Amino acid sequence: MKHILAAVLSVLLVFTITSSFGQKKNKMYYGYQTKKAQPGDKFLNSQWWLGFRAGANITEVTPTQSYSAFSPISYDLKEKEYNTFGLDQISGQAGIEITFYHKGFSFSLQPNYRRQRFTYINEYEWKSSIIDTLATNELPNQLNIQYTHENTLDYIELPIFIKYDLTRGNLRPFIQIGGYYGTLVGADRHLKTSGTDRASGAIGPFKNQETVIGAKDFYIKSSVGIAGGIGVSYDFWNVRLVFDATYRYGMANITSTKNRYSKNELVGIGDAMDDIEMSNISCNIGLLFPLRFISSKYDSFN
Incomplete structure (x- = not known):
């Protein structure tokens, strides 16, 4: 037992x-x-990026309707001459970028502070009559005056873009399309006067001191348009370097019609704002950081 x-x-x-x-x-x-996460897993196809971006821009202005403060009688008034994409009009912008990536597509919000500049010239010419010239047997009296208007506009903007990556490696060229809405926060006008005086006894050119005029009332408070461009991004270490070039097309007249003749100092020289639309070419460089990781070593995925 x-x-x-x-x-x-x-x-x-x-x-x-x-x-x-x-x-x-x-x-x-x-x-x-x-099981260790694999690059092909569904969870690894999405990523959030956050960073900052800055760059330069250059503006083109298209007048849709011209205006003047008075009609010429005894002098010649030339149409305004706009400086299109002039290098002296280069300005800048800076802001942040918030991007969500999913399977090659990115949805990007890029709030920024943007300064844009454009220039136009008014030119007037007065000559004495032929009868006065023959009577005095002298050279005709002549006065040429040129007013250069350098306009600076500051916007807080909210652009939204959809991007598509053409490749999936560390170096990723992409295309993008979107739109923007901006709020005007400030505007100035730098007025320069120059010319030639052969009428008052002093023969030769002259140049007056520059005048700065507050010009915010000349423009409506908003700016809206569409945009498209190309770019490339490069992943190194654990960050993403982005470069892009974008063409922006303004879809509305930015001139305030009710304040067209509101500045006496400009009306006195015959100036009035045209109805204008703005286009713009901007180049940006950005540095983005991933917000999701696959390990404690902070290895990012997308």
């Missing part, structure tokens, strides 16, 4: 030890060894 009881106890002891070891082994396998 004792031998049978000892045998039964031995079998139970072996079964208990074997079962305990098996449970421990399974716990180690299932509790601590998990």
Whole structure:
């Protein structure tokens, strides 16, 4: 009887030890060894990026309707001459970028502070009549005056873009399309006067001191348009360097029609704002940081 009881106890002891070891082994396998995330997993196809961007821009102005403060009688009034994409009109912008990436497509919000500049010239010419010239037997009296209007506009803008990556490596060229809405926060006009005076006794050119005039009332408070461009991004370390070039097309007249003749100092020289639309070419460079990682070593994924 004792031998049978000892045998039964031995079998139970072996079964208990074997079962305990098996449970421990399974716990180690299932509790601590998990499958490493693979680049092809669905979870790895999305990424959030956050960073800052800055760049330069140059503006083109298209007049849709011309205006003047008075009609010429005894002098010639030339149409305004706009300086299109002049290098002296280069300005800048800076802001942040918030981008969500999913399977090659990116949805990007890029709030920024933007300054844009454009220049136009008014030119007037007066000459004495032929009869007066023949009577005095002298050279005709002549006065040429040129007014250069350098306009500076400051906007807070909210552009939205959809991007598509053409490749999936570290170097990723992309195309983008979107639109923007801007709120005018400030505007100035720098007025420069120059010309040639052969009528008052002093023969030769002249140049007057520059005048700065507040011009915010000349423009409506908003700017809206569409945009498209190309760019390239490069991933290194754990950041993304982005460069893009974008053409922006303004879709509305930015001149305030009710304030066209509101500045006496400009009306006095015959100036009035035309109805204008603005287009713009901007180049930007940005540095973005990923907001999601796959390991404690901060290895990003997209």
